[in-house]
Amino acid sequence: MAPPGTPPTPESQRVFAPGILADQVAMVTGGGSGIGLATAVEMARLGARVAICGRNSDKLEAARDRIATAIAEADRMGDARGRVHAGPCDIREPDQVSAFVASVVERFGHIDILVNNAGGQFPAPAQQISPNGFAAVIRNNLVGTFQVTREVANQSMIERRHGRIINVTANIYRGFPGMAHTGAARAGVENLTMSLAVEWAQFGILVNAVAPGIITSTGTTRYPPEIVQRAVAQTPLARAGTVDEVAAAIVFLASPAAQYITGATLRVDGAQALWGDVWGVTDPRPGTP
Numbered sequence: 001m002a003p004p005g006t007p008p009t010p011e012s013q014r015v016f017a018p019g020i021l022a023d024q025v026a027m028v029t030g031g032g033s034g035i036g037l038a039t040a041v042e043m044a045r046l047g048a049r050v051a052i053c054g055r056n057s058d059k060l061e062a063a064r065d066r067i068a069t070a071i072a073e074a075d076r077m078g079d080a081r082g083r084v085h086a087g088p089c090d091i092r093e094p095d096q097v098s099a100f101v102a103s104v105v106e107r108f109g110h111i112d113i114l115v116n117n118a119g120g121q122f123p124a125p126a127q128q129i130s131p132n133g134f135a136a137v138i139r140n141n142l143v144g145t146f147q148v149t150r151e152v153a154n155q156s157m158i159e160r161r162h163g164r165i166i167n168v169t170a171n172i173y174r175g176f177p178g179m180a181h182t183g184a185a186r187a188g189v190e191n192l193t194m195s196l197a198v199e200w201a202q203f204g205i206l207v208n209a210v211a212p213g214i215i216t217s218t219g220t221t222r223y224p225p226e227i228v229q230r231a232v233a234q235t236p237l238a239r240a241g242t243v244d245e246v247a248a249a250i251v252f253l254a255s256p257a258a259q260y261i262t263g264a265t266l267r268v269d270g271a272q273a274l275w276g277d278v279w280g281v282t283d284p285r286p287g288t289p
Contacts, residue, residue, distance in 0.1 A: 030118030091144030197263030213269025
């Protein structure tokens, strides 16, 4: 057994039965890298046809090749690339969202699973976030998530009375200093998750969320190393998580094992939300260090 603090290997996360997602169509936003790509690869390996979107065409093409390779390794029969659909889409733009969802339905006939992974933010103290910067993050992480979810529901899931929606949020269970904009947006997504779980239960649509903690991915490289290191040090499991661990949680919520789970948020954070802080608090008393 590996000592505490040792990240798992990708292979150790492959716990699902081969073919468990056969005949399913999964759409993953932000599927060109990080958690989105890891999720798309795993779902494809388990039999799903996969559609990914993002804003970087080069990333999407490389991701498509990686997903096709995973399909070919799991099932050498058939056209692996034909089971992957990739296209540019800015989730902030309603027309682009509608067009991409329509292209997935045209290509594969329907959408069974939606993973709302796309998003973005920048670290900054609240007093330094401009109104436009705050609005941009809300539009990306909250409004964009709603737009994608609404289109997928209206173009496929509601009519078929079937669907799984998994929203990727963040650690918003205490304050989120330095990330007030995305904290507000992700909290909105969590309430949206609960609200839609109630509204759309009548259509057989299950809506859940996954809240990653500190995850080693392309996203964490954009933040100051000292902030990431401090966050890892104040995570009880004493390590960062991996994209494969988050992908495994998402696949669980999309799998037959989660048929009676809706409106829930699964934290994948090594208990970070329960302990410690990552933001220094200045003592306002004169002469106090």
